[in-house]
Amino acid sequence: MPSYKAPLRDLKFVMYEVLKADKALSAMPYYAGNETADADLMDQVMEEAARFAENELLPLNAVGDQEGCVRDAQGNVTTPTGFKAAYTKFRQAGWTGLDADPKWGGQGMPHVVNIATSEMNISANTAWSMYPGLSHGAYSALVAHGSDELQALYLPKIVSGEWTGTMCLTEPHAGTDLGIIRTKAVSNGDGSYAISGTKIFISAGEHDFTDNIIHLVLARLEGSPEGTKGISLFLVPKFLVDASGKIGERNGVVCGSLEHKMGINGNATAVLNFDGATGYLVGEINKGMNNMFTMMNAARLGTGMQGLGLGEIAYQNAVAYAKDRLQMRHEPRVTPSEKADPIISYPDVRRMLLTGRAYSEAGRAMALWLALSLDTEHHHPDEAKRKEAADLVALLTPVAKAFMTDNGFNIAVQSQQVFGGHGYIREWGMEQFVRDARIGMIYEGTNSIQALDLLGRKVLMDGGKKLQGLASQVEALVNEVADDEELQGYADQLGKAAGQIATLTMVIGQKAMQNPDEANAAAVDYLRYMGHVTYAFLWVKMAKVALDAIKAGKDKDGFYKAKLQTAKFYFDKLFPETKMLSATIKAGGESLDVDMGMFGVEKDMATA
Amino acid sequence: MPSYKAPLRDLKFVMYEVLKADKALSAMPYYAGNETADADLMDQVMEEAARFAENELLPLNAVGDQEGCVRDAQGNVTTPTGFKAAYTKFRQAGWTGLDADPKWGGQGMPHVVNIATSEMNISANTAWSMYPGLSHGAYSALVAHGSDELQALYLPKIVSGEWTGTMCLTEPHAGTDLGIIRTKAVSNGDGSYAISGTKIFISAGEHDFTDNIIHLVLARLEGSPEGTKGISLFLVPKFLVDASGKIGERNGVVCGSLEHKMGINGNATAVLNFDGATGYLVGEINKGMNNMFTMMNAARLGTGMQGLGLGEIAYQNAVAYAKDRLQMRHEPRVTPSEKADPIISYPDVRRMLLTGRAYSEAGRAMALWLALSLDTEHHHPDEAKRKEAADLVALLTPVAKAFMTDNGFNIAVQSQQVFGGHGYIREWGMEQFVRDARIGMIYEGTNSIQALDLLGRKVLMDGGKKLQGLASQVEALVNEVADDEELQGYADQLGKAAGQIATLTMVIGQKAMQNPDEANAAAVDYLRYMGHVTYAFLWVKMAKVALDAIKAGKDKDGFYKAKLQTAKFYFDKLFPETKMLSATIKAGGESLDVDMGMFGVEKDMATA
Known part of the structure; x- marks a missing residue:
C-alpha cells in the first residue's frame, strides 16, 4: 500500500521563506483581528x-x-x-x-x-x-x-x-x-x-x-x-x-x-x-x-490542487520504490553486497523522479501564491493591492487549474513507470493515482476551456494588462538576481521567455483579429507556455531564497541545496518545452484548417 | 459502446503505394513459392x-x-x-x-x-x-x-x-x-x-x-x-x-x-x-x-502494435463524438438550425484529433515497414539485402516499441479528453483504451530499457553504422524531393533533424566515454528524437506518394489531399518536439547527478 508523509517542510518553506505569508496576512485587519495570521x-x-x-x-x-x-x-x-x-x-x-x-x-x-x-x-x-x-x-x-x-x-x-x-x-x-x-x-x-x-x-x-x-x-x-x-x-x-x-x-x-x-x-x-x-x-x-x-477561481484552484496532491504522493512512492528495488549493476556498484543496485542509481530513473519533484514543488509555490493572493484580494485594506491581487488571480487561475492537473497526471504516469510491471498491478496503488488524476484535466472546465479563458478573456480581451502585471514582477526578479552568478543563467532564460510570451501574444492577437479560430488554435500551447513562465519565475524565486540561506550557513540538512539542484533540473530538462511551444504557436492555425471530409464530415455541415 | 472500422484503405496505401510490398515479396522465393505474395x-x-x-x-x-x-x-x-x-x-x-x-x-x-x-x-x-x-x-x-x-x-x-x-x-x-x-x-x-x-x-x-x-x-x-x-x-x-x-x-x-x-x-x-x-x-x-x-524484435514490434491499435480506435471514436456533440456556437455557425455547433468545428478539438491521426498513420507506416523488413531479413535471396534489413530492424525495433506505445497512450488520453466528462465514464469505453494502452509502455522491456537498447547497443556500441544506414535512406529521400515545391519545407526539416541526430549521437558518445551515466541520462530523449526522424521520413515519403497521385488526377475521394494535410499538421505541430529534445539532450546528465540525500538516501549507499 502506498505511503504518504505530508511535505510540511516544503509547505513552510514556501509559506514563510518564499511568500512571507505570515507578514502579509498580519497586514490584513480581518486576519489580524481573528488572530489567525x-x-x-x-x-x-x-x-x-x-x-x-x-x-x-x-x-x-x-x-x-x-x-x-x-x-x-x-x-x-x-x-x-x-x-x-x-x-x-x-x-x-x-x-x-x-x-x-x-x-x-x-x-x-x-x-x-x-x-x-x-x-x-x-x-x-x-x-x-x-x-x-x-x-x-x-x-x-x-x-x-x-x-x-x-x-x-x-x-x-x-x-x-x-x-x-x-x-x-x-x-x-x-x-x-x-x-x-x-x-x-x-x-x-x-x-x-x-x-x-x-x-x-x-x-x-x-x-x-x-x-x-x-x-x-x-x-x-x-x-x-x-x-x-x-x-x-x-x-x-x-x-x-x-x-x-x-x-x-x-x-x-x-x-x-x-x-x-x-x-x-x-x-x-x-x-x-x-x-x-x-x-x-x-x-x-x-x-x-x-x-x-465569482467563486470559480477558488474552485478551479481547488481542482489544480488535485494535480498537485496526486503528483506529490505518486512521486513519494516512486522514490521509495526506486530506493528499494534492486535491478542491474550500476558502474560503479552502489550496493556491492547485493546482486544488483537500487534503480535510483540510474540517471533515467532520477529523471522521472525529479520531474515529479520539480513540478510538485513549483506547483506548491504557485498554489500558495495564488491562495495568498485570494486572501489579499478579499481582505487587504489597500484597494490597489486588492486589485493587483485580483488581476494575478484572474490571470493565473486557469493556468493553475490546467498546468497543475496536466503535470499531476504526467507525474502519476511517470511515477507508475518507475515501478515497472508492478506499477500496473492494483495492489501497489500507483495505477489508482493515474486514474484519480485523470479527472482533474476534464472537470471544472476542461483544460482546453481553461486555455481559452486565459488567452481570450484574461489576456486578449484585457489588452494584455494583467499579463503586464506578471511581467513587471518577472522583470523585478530578473533585475534582483542579475548580479548573482549562480542564478544569472536561470534569470536570463526566464527573462527571455517572458519577452517571448509578449511577442507570441501579439502574434496571436493580430492573427485572431482576422480569424477568431487562430486564438482557439493557439490556446492550449499558450497556456503551457504561461505555465512555464510562472514556474520559472517561482524557481528563480525559490533558488534565490535557498542560495541566501546557504550563504548564511543555514543549510544543515541539505534542504536548500536540494532546492538549487531541483531548480537546475527544471531549467535543464523541463523548461525547454517552451522551445517546442514557441514553434507550434508560431505555426498558427493553418494546419488545423483541414478539409473536414477527412473526418467523414459532409462538405457543408450547415445543410446536414 | 465504441465503434471500430478497420483502416483498410490506409493499410493498403502503405502496403502497396508506399512500401510496394507485393513487389518486394515476389522477389523472395519463400513467398513466391507459397504463392502468398x-x-x-x-x-x-x-x-x-x-x-x-x-x-x-x-x-x-x-x-x-x-x-x-x-x-x-x-x-x-x-x-x-x-x-x-x-x-x-x-x-x-x-x-x-x-x-x-x-x-x-x-x-x-x-x-x-x-x-x-x-x-x-x-x-x-x-x-x-x-x-x-x-x-x-x-x-x-x-x-x-x-x-x-x-x-x-x-x-x-x-x-x-x-x-x-x-x-x-x-x-x-x-x-x-x-x-x-x-x-x-x-x-x-x-x-x-x-x-x-x-x-x-x-x-x-x-x-x-x-x-x-x-x-x-x-x-x-x-x-x-x-x-x-x-x-x-x-x-x-x-x-x-x-x-x-x-x-x-x-x-x-x-x-x-x-x-x-x-x-x-x-x-x-x-x-x-x-x-x-x-x-x-x-x-x-x-x-x-x-x-x-532472437525473437525479441518480433515481440517488441508486436507490443508497439498495441500502441498503434489502441491509438487508432481511440482516435476513431473521438472523431465520431466530435462530430456528434454540439456545444457552443462557432463563428461562423456550422449547424445554425441547432442551438450549438459540433465540437469538431473548433480548431483545438481538431488539434487533438489530428494528433491521433498523424501519429497513427505514421505508426502504421513504420510498423508495416519493419514487418516487411523482417520478411526481407528472413527470406530475401540476397545476403546484402538481408543484412541491410536486419540492421534496420535492429535499429528501429526499440523505437517502434517505445515511440508507438508512448504515442498510443497519449492519443488515448487526448481522445478521451475530446469526450469531456463522458470520457471518464466507463460506459463510453474511452477510459478502457487509456487503461489498456498503459501497459505497452511497461512490459516487453520498459520504454526506458528500449531507449538504452537503442542508444547503447544499437547506436554507440555499433559505432553508428546502423544509424548511417537509416541516414542514407533519409538523404536519398531528401534529394528525391528536393525540387518539389510542396515538399521542400518538410524535406528540409527532415534533413536538418537527421544531421542533428548525428551531432547529438557524437556529443553523447563523447560524454559517455568519460561517464557511462551520460548515455543513461540521454537515452529516453534520444529515442523520441529518433522516433521523430523516422516519422518525418515516413511522412515525407507518404506525402510524395500522395502528391504524385493528386498530380495524376487520382484523388477522387480526397484521400491523398488528407494525407498532405496530415503531413502538414505533423510538421507544424508534432515534429517541433525535436527542438525541446535537442535542448534536453544537450543539457546532458549534470542535472541528474544530484545529492542523493534529497531522496532520503544515506550518504554512502554502499555502507547501508
Missing part, C-alpha cells in the same frame, strides 16, 4: 492536518477505490467503509469551517492555510477530499450571493459540516455550454420556486455523511432570455428546512443513478433528478452564471 | 481480418474488461464470456497459423500481412489479441531453437491453435534484470529437466481456450554460471505429451493467482508456480537469453 498557529494547523491525512484518510484510499459508492433502489447512497466515520472526525475537529467566517462559526483561518491542508487531504484520499471540497464551494457561493435569510439558515450548518453542499451545473447535453441547460424553475408564488430537470456528474451529489445536502442548482426561470443571460442560481435542499433550521419533509430531488468511472470511485458522482423540487433564489434572477463565476 | 490474396486476408475484428472481437472488448478472468481454487482460469468461442472461430478459420511455415501447417503468409491483421485485432480487443499473440512468440522461439523432436511434437498444434504458448521470464525480484532469476532446472537423467520456481506477470499464462498450454521458461541449470550467461530456455507443457502428441498427466505447473490490473482485464496475467515440473531444453544450455533475444 500567526505563524505558530498556522504551523499547528498544518501539522494537525498532516496527521489527519496520514493517519485517517490514507488508509481509506484503496478501500474507497475498491468498494466505490453504492446506491439502493430508493436512491440512497452508501459511501465506502470508513468514509463516514472519517468525515465525522473531520467535522468534529472543526476542519469544515477552517477558513470560513467566524460570523458563521468558522475558524477564520487564511485561505492559504486551507489550501495547504487541502493538498494533504487530496494526496491521502482524493475521492474523500471532494465531499468537504464541494461543500466549501457551496459555502462560498452562499456567502457571496445568498440573502441574509438563506445565509442565516444554511451557512452555520454547512460551516459546521452538519450538512454538506453541492454544485449542480452539467446536464446530459450541456457541459462546457451551460447556456443551453434545460432545467427549469417556476415560481411557486410564495417566494420559492419549483425546480425540474436532470443534472449529471454531481460530485458528492448523494451520500450518507450528513442528514441533509444543500444543492446549488443552475436553472432557467420560465420567461428568461435564451443563453447564459437567462440562467439563475437556486438553493435546493435534499430535505426541506423550517425557519428554525429543523429538517422537515423530503424535497423533490432524488439520486437517479451513480456513474461508473475511471477513478475517484470513493466519491459519489450522481445523476440528480429534480421533480418540482422546492428551491430558493440565490442572488439576482438571471445572474446565475455570474454568481457561479 | 499476391496483392489480391493479401487484400482478401486483410478484409476478412477486418470483418473478424469488427464483428467478433469488438463486441467482447467491454465484456472482457468488466468480467476479467476468474481463477478457481484448483488454479483453473475461466476467461470472460465469449472469449473462448471467439478463439475457437479464430483458429478454425486458420488465423493462428497465418504467417507460420506451411511445413508446420501454417498459411505461409508474409509477416507484413500478419502485422496488418494484428493491428485490427488489437484495436477491437487488445486483451483477447494477446492470447494468440503470446502463442505466436512461443512458435517463433521453437522454430528458431527447438530440436527436431520438439518441433515435430509441438509446432503443428501451436500453429493450428489447438494449443497455445506463453513466455515465462519475469520473477518477483527480477524484471529488467533477468540475470538474477532463481527458477532452477535439475536434470532428470532422461534428457528432461525438473523445473522449480515462481514466474509472475505471465500473460495468457492460464485459460480455458485450449486443452494444453506450452510454457517457454527461463531457468538456471544447476551448476551454471551466475548472471545472464547461466540461463537456459525450457519447454514446459501444462499437460505432459506422449510421443504421438496425445495429452497425458498434469505437469507440475499451476496458476497460483491472477493479478488485478489497471487494464487488459480480459487477459489472464498469471503467477505460475513450477514445482519440479518436467521441462525440455530449447536450444543450447546457457544460451537461453540469446534464444529469447
Whole structure:
C-alpha cells in the first residue's frame, strides 16, 4: 500500500521563506483581528492536518477505490467503509469551517492555510477530499450571493459540516455550454420556486455523511432570455428546512443513478433528478452564471490542487520504490553486497523522479501564491493591492487549474513507470493515482476551456494588462538576481521567455483579429507556455531564497541545496518545452484548417 | 459502446503505394513459392481480418474488461464470456497459423500481412489479441531453437491453435534484470529437466481456450554460471505429451493467482508456480537469453502494435463524438438550425484529433515497414539485402516499441479528453483504451530499457553504422524531393533533424566515454528524437506518394489531399518536439547527478 508523509517542510518553506505569508496576512485587519495570521498557529494547523491525512484518510484510499459508492433502489447512497466515520472526525475537529467566517462559526483561518491542508487531504484520499471540497464551494457561493435569510439558515450548518453542499451545473447535453441547460424553475408564488430537470456528474451529489445536502442548482426561470443571460442560481435542499433550521419533509430531488468511472470511485458522482423540487433564489434572477463565476477561481484552484496532491504522493512512492528495488549493476556498484543496485542509481530513473519533484514543488509555490493572493484580494485594506491581487488571480487561475492537473497526471504516469510491471498491478496503488488524476484535466472546465479563458478573456480581451502585471514582477526578479552568478543563467532564460510570451501574444492577437479560430488554435500551447513562465519565475524565486540561506550557513540538512539542484533540473530538462511551444504557436492555425471530409464530415455541415 | 472500422484503405496505401510490398515479396522465393505474395490474396486476408475484428472481437472488448478472468481454487482460469468461442472461430478459420511455415501447417503468409491483421485485432480487443499473440512468440522461439523432436511434437498444434504458448521470464525480484532469476532446472537423467520456481506477470499464462498450454521458461541449470550467461530456455507443457502428441498427466505447473490490473482485464496475467515440473531444453544450455533475444524484435514490434491499435480506435471514436456533440456556437455557425455547433468545428478539438491521426498513420507506416523488413531479413535471396534489413530492424525495433506505445497512450488520453466528462465514464469505453494502452509502455522491456537498447547497443556500441544506414535512406529521400515545391519545407526539416541526430549521437558518445551515466541520462530523449526522424521520413515519403497521385488526377475521394494535410499538421505541430529534445539532450546528465540525500538516501549507499 502506498505511503504518504505530508511535505510540511516544503509547505513552510514556501509559506514563510518564499511568500512571507505570515507578514502579509498580519497586514490584513480581518486576519489580524481573528488572530489567525500567526505563524505558530498556522504551523499547528498544518501539522494537525498532516496527521489527519496520514493517519485517517490514507488508509481509506484503496478501500474507497475498491468498494466505490453504492446506491439502493430508493436512491440512497452508501459511501465506502470508513468514509463516514472519517468525515465525522473531520467535522468534529472543526476542519469544515477552517477558513470560513467566524460570523458563521468558522475558524477564520487564511485561505492559504486551507489550501495547504487541502493538498494533504487530496494526496491521502482524493475521492474523500471532494465531499468537504464541494461543500466549501457551496459555502462560498452562499456567502457571496445568498440573502441574509438563506445565509442565516444554511451557512452555520454547512460551516459546521452538519450538512454538506453541492454544485449542480452539467446536464446530459450541456457541459462546457451551460447556456443551453434545460432545467427549469417556476415560481411557486410564495417566494420559492419549483425546480425540474436532470443534472449529471454531481460530485458528492448523494451520500450518507450528513442528514441533509444543500444543492446549488443552475436553472432557467420560465420567461428568461435564451443563453447564459437567462440562467439563475437556486438553493435546493435534499430535505426541506423550517425557519428554525429543523429538517422537515423530503424535497423533490432524488439520486437517479451513480456513474461508473475511471477513478475517484470513493466519491459519489450522481445523476440528480429534480421533480418540482422546492428551491430558493440565490442572488439576482438571471445572474446565475455570474454568481457561479465569482467563486470559480477558488474552485478551479481547488481542482489544480488535485494535480498537485496526486503528483506529490505518486512521486513519494516512486522514490521509495526506486530506493528499494534492486535491478542491474550500476558502474560503479552502489550496493556491492547485493546482486544488483537500487534503480535510483540510474540517471533515467532520477529523471522521472525529479520531474515529479520539480513540478510538485513549483506547483506548491504557485498554489500558495495564488491562495495568498485570494486572501489579499478579499481582505487587504489597500484597494490597489486588492486589485493587483485580483488581476494575478484572474490571470493565473486557469493556468493553475490546467498546468497543475496536466503535470499531476504526467507525474502519476511517470511515477507508475518507475515501478515497472508492478506499477500496473492494483495492489501497489500507483495505477489508482493515474486514474484519480485523470479527472482533474476534464472537470471544472476542461483544460482546453481553461486555455481559452486565459488567452481570450484574461489576456486578449484585457489588452494584455494583467499579463503586464506578471511581467513587471518577472522583470523585478530578473533585475534582483542579475548580479548573482549562480542564478544569472536561470534569470536570463526566464527573462527571455517572458519577452517571448509578449511577442507570441501579439502574434496571436493580430492573427485572431482576422480569424477568431487562430486564438482557439493557439490556446492550449499558450497556456503551457504561461505555465512555464510562472514556474520559472517561482524557481528563480525559490533558488534565490535557498542560495541566501546557504550563504548564511543555514543549510544543515541539505534542504536548500536540494532546492538549487531541483531548480537546475527544471531549467535543464523541463523548461525547454517552451522551445517546442514557441514553434507550434508560431505555426498558427493553418494546419488545423483541414478539409473536414477527412473526418467523414459532409462538405457543408450547415445543410446536414 | 465504441465503434471500430478497420483502416483498410490506409493499410493498403502503405502496403502497396508506399512500401510496394507485393513487389518486394515476389522477389523472395519463400513467398513466391507459397504463392502468398499476391496483392489480391493479401487484400482478401486483410478484409476478412477486418470483418473478424469488427464483428467478433469488438463486441467482447467491454465484456472482457468488466468480467476479467476468474481463477478457481484448483488454479483453473475461466476467461470472460465469449472469449473462448471467439478463439475457437479464430483458429478454425486458420488465423493462428497465418504467417507460420506451411511445413508446420501454417498459411505461409508474409509477416507484413500478419502485422496488418494484428493491428485490427488489437484495436477491437487488445486483451483477447494477446492470447494468440503470446502463442505466436512461443512458435517463433521453437522454430528458431527447438530440436527436431520438439518441433515435430509441438509446432503443428501451436500453429493450428489447438494449443497455445506463453513466455515465462519475469520473477518477483527480477524484471529488467533477468540475470538474477532463481527458477532452477535439475536434470532428470532422461534428457528432461525438473523445473522449480515462481514466474509472475505471465500473460495468457492460464485459460480455458485450449486443452494444453506450452510454457517457454527461463531457468538456471544447476551448476551454471551466475548472471545472464547461466540461463537456459525450457519447454514446459501444462499437460505432459506422449510421443504421438496425445495429452497425458498434469505437469507440475499451476496458476497460483491472477493479478488485478489497471487494464487488459480480459487477459489472464498469471503467477505460475513450477514445482519440479518436467521441462525440455530449447536450444543450447546457457544460451537461453540469446534464444529469447532472437525473437525479441518480433515481440517488441508486436507490443508497439498495441500502441498503434489502441491509438487508432481511440482516435476513431473521438472523431465520431466530435462530430456528434454540439456545444457552443462557432463563428461562423456550422449547424445554425441547432442551438450549438459540433465540437469538431473548433480548431483545438481538431488539434487533438489530428494528433491521433498523424501519429497513427505514421505508426502504421513504420510498423508495416519493419514487418516487411523482417520478411526481407528472413527470406530475401540476397545476403546484402538481408543484412541491410536486419540492421534496420535492429535499429528501429526499440523505437517502434517505445515511440508507438508512448504515442498510443497519449492519443488515448487526448481522445478521451475530446469526450469531456463522458470520457471518464466507463460506459463510453474511452477510459478502457487509456487503461489498456498503459501497459505497452511497461512490459516487453520498459520504454526506458528500449531507449538504452537503442542508444547503447544499437547506436554507440555499433559505432553508428546502423544509424548511417537509416541516414542514407533519409538523404536519398531528401534529394528525391528536393525540387518539389510542396515538399521542400518538410524535406528540409527532415534533413536538418537527421544531421542533428548525428551531432547529438557524437556529443553523447563523447560524454559517455568519460561517464557511462551520460548515455543513461540521454537515452529516453534520444529515442523520441529518433522516433521523430523516422516519422518525418515516413511522412515525407507518404506525402510524395500522395502528391504524385493528386498530380495524376487520382484523388477522387480526397484521400491523398488528407494525407498532405496530415503531413502538414505533423510538421507544424508534432515534429517541433525535436527542438525541446535537442535542448534536453544537450543539457546532458549534470542535472541528474544530484545529492542523493534529497531522496532520503544515506550518504554512502554502499555502507547501508
